Amino acid sequence: MKPIIAALFAVLACLPAASAQAQGTGTPARAWWSSSVCYHVFVRSFYDSDGDGIGDLNGLVQKLDYINDGNAQTRQDLGANCIWLMPVAESPSYHGYDVVDYYRVERDYGTADDFKRLMAEAHRRGIRVLVDLVLNHTSSEHPWFKHAAADPASPWRDWFLWTPTNPGVKGPWGQEVWYRSPSSDEQYFAVFWSGMPDLNFANPQVRAFTRDAARFWLREMGVDGFRLDAVAHFVEAGTQMKHAPGTFPVLRELASAVREISPNAFTIGEVWDSTGAMLPYYPDQLDSYFAFEGADAMLEAVRTGSARALFPAFMRLQREVPGHRWAPFLRNHDQTRTMTELGGDFAKARLAATF
Secondary structure, three states, X not given: OOOOOOHHXXXXXXXXXXXXXXXXXXXXXXXXXXXXXXXXXXXXXXXXXXXXXXXXXXXXXXXXXXXXXXXXXXXXXXXXXXXXXXXXXXXXOOOOOOOOEEEEEOOOOOOHHHHHHHHHHHHHOOOEEEEEEOOOEOXXXXXXXXXXXXXXXXXXXXXXXXXXXXXXXXXXXXXXXXXXXXXXXXEEEOOOOOOOOEEOOOOXXXXXXXXXXXXXXXXXXXXXXXXXXXXXXXXXXXOEOOOOOOHHHHHHHHHHHHHHHOOOOEEEEOOOOOHHHHHHHOOOOOOEEEOHHHHHHHHHHHXXXXXXXXXXXXXXXXXXXXXXXXXXXXXXXXXXXXXXXXXXXXXXXXXXXXX
16 A cells, blocks of 8 residues: 555554553553544545535545555555544534534434445544544534523533623733624623634533543544644633643543543544643643644754754654654645645655655
């Protein structure tokens, strides 16, 4: 099977072979994801099976052989043995990161049966499937938020964060984070934008919901794990809206629940920051995290032809990250595509893919 050359979307989760368990996680060190190459799929733009102009789950099924045909002797596929799906739950937006129903497949993509067929066909080819689980926030169109905004006595009220007046505090990148309620002069917290109100992880009911959502996708839908969006922002502490101390016990609790539900499930988190900032998320929370600093160093080396920054970046990851549980990648859906960054140079793109 030929090596993956479409690694602009690839993630390789790395684990050491030396120990019986990944340090502190209770997870076998040579779990399936320790040698997997994962292809990043935005279903909406991947393949349209019914001519409505929108990529869908049946289209992805039709093109699974492009990713991996399940035959190690062929050389027409990419050779990836895992796919990471951007959000597939019901959402009013094209990207799906503002969820209105965590237990329903996005209708533009198909049905629950279509999703289960995808799982069966992927597994038949030896492909594991991760889904993007968006727990930091919901959509402002979610019934929970609508009820909470309309009624201060709503049972969903404490699922979100409220203040009587705007405190005038800015977010981690200087953005607005407090927005006027659609029903009153009160303000609600949303670290990304007004259409994505943050959930309140100090509320035990919210944490129970996250475990139930994980259970649904693992047991009912059969997925093999999760990419967890924006985990650095799960908990706020005053003006600290990233890496707050309360984040780590929340992730530890969620990861433990996932392992109890499905011991072989893989969890990978988005902590968009330096290697040093990533270290507090180890050793006993999620299985792995994307190595953004390593990704930048890889592309810089390919772009400039100099590995001056590459070696120190990788040595730091190898030296400091417990169990070497970091996930190398090049670029994701929030960033400029690799080929664009490299000016359309196929030779450089192939070189980048070798990482």
